[in-house]
Amino acid sequence: MIRLLAQFFRGFHYIVGVSMPPPGTSDRRFVFAWLGAIAFFLALFVILVFYIIPFLYFRHCVTHRSSSEHRRCRGEQSLGWFE
Helix, strand or coil: CHHHHHHHHHHHHHHHCCCCCCCCCCHHHHHHHHHHHHHHHHHHHHHHHHHHHHHHHHHHHHHCCCHHHHHHHHCCCCCHHHC
16 A cells, blocks of 8 residues: 555656655655645644634624624524614
């Protein structure tokens, strides 16, 4: 599995044009460096999606002072003329 992933990542390096370690070096370090980078960016994406973006999106609901804006943020129906 390490050799297969090393070939895949070396191919990616070749396509992008980034220098890669020579073929005689340890594939294990090369593959684990790539897997660590992928895990880091995946964790960053999860943090953005589940923590920062909803915090910024729902923050405007608290700052509005009118009751109609607050009702819209909570998802309630409009009262029409009686607002």
